[in-house]
Amino acid sequence: MGLFAKLGRSSDLVQGMASRLGIDYGGMVAADPQAQGRKYMRAVLRCSTCRNQDGCSDLQQKVTELAEAPSYCRNAQLLAHLRDN
Template sequence: MLGKNTLKRHAELVDQMATHVGVDLEDSAIGGDVSIDQISDAVLRCSDCSNPDHCAQFLAQSAQGQKTPEYCRNTSLFDRLTSLSESKRDG
């Protein structure tokens, strides 16, 4: 079982990565684009990452608006939410 601190750290990484790619998870959840269960699943996928320190370093050093790193376990979720967010802005 994952500890509280581990889950909290990965929840923060998921939120930071979403923000990094231009997605506001809270707005996406309120708008119905993502469920709380899907966000929870994203945190669990993130917690399976073997190198969260590299992810944190990537987020600290990369310009906002870039793609997720190739090893990110939530790339498909973030890509889908980014597309939805862009289409709402354009539409």
């Protein structure tokens, strides 16, 4: 998989996980593109290094809501912080 395809998939997974946790990441980035855009890109880059993207994709295909990110998620701590604030 090429770099841009990998980053695109990772972006979709980050957005999907955030959505399932009730986080409007797109709205956050739109409200503060400078700060939130950087955080989002770091989240996408962290996701791109995950070895369980297929499992994450499968999970997201099966559920529409989650109470918390799975333990393997490299963005679990960030997403919990965003959800709780």
